[in-house]
Amino acid sequence: MRSRFQQGLDELKEKLLRMGGLAEQAIDRATEAYRTRDSKYCQMVLAGENAINEAEREIDELSLDLLAMQQPMAIDLRFILAVLKINADLERVGDQAVNIAQRVLDLISEPEVQLPVDIPRMADSVSTMVQRALEAFLDGKAEVAEAVLQMDGIVDRMKDEAFIVLVQKMQNEPTVTRPALNVLLISRNLERIADHATNIAEDVIFWVRGADVRHGGAHYRQ
Amino acid sequence: MGVGIEVRGLNAWYGKNQSLNSIDMTVAANHVTAVIGPSGCGKSTYVRCLNRMHETIPEARAEGSVKVGEMDVYGSGSDPVEVRRRIGMVFQKPNPFPTMSIYDNVAAGLKLNGFRNRKQMDELVERSLKLAALWEEVKDSLHKKSGASLSGGQQQRLCIARALAVEPEVLLMDEPASALDPISTSKIEELIFQLKQHYTVVIVTHNMQQAARVAEFTGFFLMGSLIEYDKTEKIFTTPADKRTEDYITGRFG
Numbered sequence: 166m167r168s169r170f171q172q173g174l175d176e177l178k179e180k181l182l183r184m185g186g187l188a189e190q191a192i193d194r195a196t197e198a199y200r201t202r203d204s205k206y207c208q209m210v211l212a213g214e215n216a217i218n219e220a221e222r223e224i225d226e227l228s229l230d231l232l233a234m235q236q237p238m239a240i241d242l243r244f245i246l247a248v249l250k251i252n253a254d255l256e257r258v259g260d261q262a263v264n265i266a267q268r269v270l271d272l273i274s275e276p277e278v279q280l281p282v283d284i285p286r287m288a289d290s291v292s293t294m295v296q297r298a299l300e301a302f303l304d305g306k307a308e309v310a311e312a313v314l315q316m317d318g319i320v321d322r323m324k325d326e327a328f329i330v331l332v333q334k335m336q337n338e339p340t341v342t343r344p345a346l347n348v349l350l351i352s353r354n355l356e357r358i359a360d361h362a363t364n365i366a367e368d369v370i371f372w373v374r375g376a377d378v379r380h381g382g383a384h385y386r387q
Numbered sequence: 388m389g390v391g392i393e394v395r396g397l398n399a400w401y402g403k404n405q406s407l408n409s410i411d412m413t414v415a416a417n418h419v420t421a422v423i424g425p426s427g428c429g430k431s432t433y434v435r436c437l438n439r440m441h442e443t444i445p446e447a448r449a450e451g452s453v454k455v456g457e458m459d460v461y462g463s464g465s466d467p468v469e470v471r472r473r474i475g476m477v478f479q480k481p482n483p484f485p486t487m488s489i490y491d492n493v494a495a496g497l498k499l500n501g502f503r504n505r506k507q508m509d510e511l512v513e514r515s516l517k518l519a520a521l522w523e524e525v526k527d528s529l530h531k532k533s534g535a536s537l538s539g540g541q542q543q544r545l546c547i548a549r550a551l552a553v554e555p556e557v558l559l560m561d562e563p564a565s566a567l568d569p570i571s572t573s574k575i576e577e578l579i580f581q582l583k584q585h586y587t588v589v590i591v592t593h594n595m596q597q598a599a600r601v602a603e604f605t606g607f608f609l610m611g612s613l614i615e616y617d618k619t620e621k622i623f624t625t626p627a628d629k630r631t632e633d634y635i636t637g638r639f640g
Contacts, residue, residue, distance in 0.1 A: 240632055242623075
């Protein structure tokens with residue numbers, strides 16, 4: 166029989182994964198909105214924000230209860246701390262998806278222009294990072310989390326490239342400034358999501374190994 | 388001031404049953420060290436070996452080296468009475484002498500050690516009660532009230548005062564708060580924190596939150612062996628040994 170505490174931990178994990186699913190869905194819908202220029206997807210993202218915020222509140226509450234009632238130690242304590250931090254990151258992922266949806270709404274309010282940036286490709290990489298980070302969390306696999314950390318640099322470079330080509334485009338063709346700015350902001354939103362996925366991966370490593378790998382180092386408690 | 392403790396190759400037996408297996412442990416002076424582990428793991432035996440209380444049980448014996456400061460506890464010239472004066476002990480259940488006054492309870496150890504100077508004794512009793520954070524509550528009834536008339540938490544602080552009166556260097560505490568309510572427990576914990584300024588404290592506890600709250604170092608015992616010994620923060624956040632983790636997260640067994 167599982168102890169009440171173990172049931173609580175399982176419930177927490179399940180809730181966080183469900184929230185992760187909502188966040189992933191928000192990214193995919195925002196990307197779909199960009200790809201299809203269909204405002205229906207934007208509306209879905211905007212409408213879905215409440216559910217993510219509500220999930221965040223529930224997870225915080227359950228974590229607080231478990232901390233107060235069960236006084237967890239060691240790996241359990243690290244798990245709950247990781248959940249609290251991942252929770253905040255997922256909520257921010259939801260916010261970034263909302264920001265993208267708003268930019269897309271602005272984009273599609275004007276005629277389409279061709280811009281030399283592959284947002285769907287960048288979104289794919291970012292979405293994969295979030296997916297892998299959650300997979301690492303699901304199975305407690307630090308090595309999967311490490312692979313996510315490796316991907317962050319790729320997305321950073323994509324954003325830097327987008328910045329260069331879009332600024333150039335705006336200089337050369339001032340008439341496309343508005344859509345180009347929107348796309349630039351979208352690339353920044355995606356890059357932020359990648360940062361959140363990185364944070365999630367780092368928190369998984371902390372949970373599983375007790376190591377702090379933030380800011381490019383492996384810090385084990387002495 | 389407290390002194391450090393060096394334990395090397397400490398073994399203990401109850402009759403033919405070995406209850407401690409070659410324990411090595413260095414206890415830092417003027418710090419609180421907690422000893423944790425499941426029932427029967429040897430943690431109480433361990434602390435009772437530190438001041439030669441273990442051997443007071445029939446058929447119990449210990450071998451190995453225990454050095455408390457410069458004192459060789461199991462050395463050939465070692466006197467168990469002197470060892471126990473320098474290494475005081477407080478037990479789970481407060482055990483004041485029930486018919487003695489508060490004053491006499493604290494002075495009992497001094498008298499037993501041949502102390503006769505009344506003025507100095509008064510001073511030592513007051514100092515000990517102050518160190519045990521009991522003075523303010525009992526100063527007006529030192530001779531009027533008996534030890535047994537105090538509350539459980541007060542009785543335990545009285546026992547701590549009694550242990551401190553003979554001016555030990557080390558204070559061993561075997562589950563000192565497990566019979567107390569949360570308010571008395573928090574007073575004892577606060578007291579332990581204060582006491583380390585003057586003494587080296589080793590505390591046995593079943594309550595892991597208590598170990599986490601009061602101790603700077605924690606040792607985990609299992610089946611007579613010291614499995615892991617490290618800074619308390621390390622033990623309770625990222626223990627190195629799976630058995631430690633299983634125990635402190637309640638997955639043991």
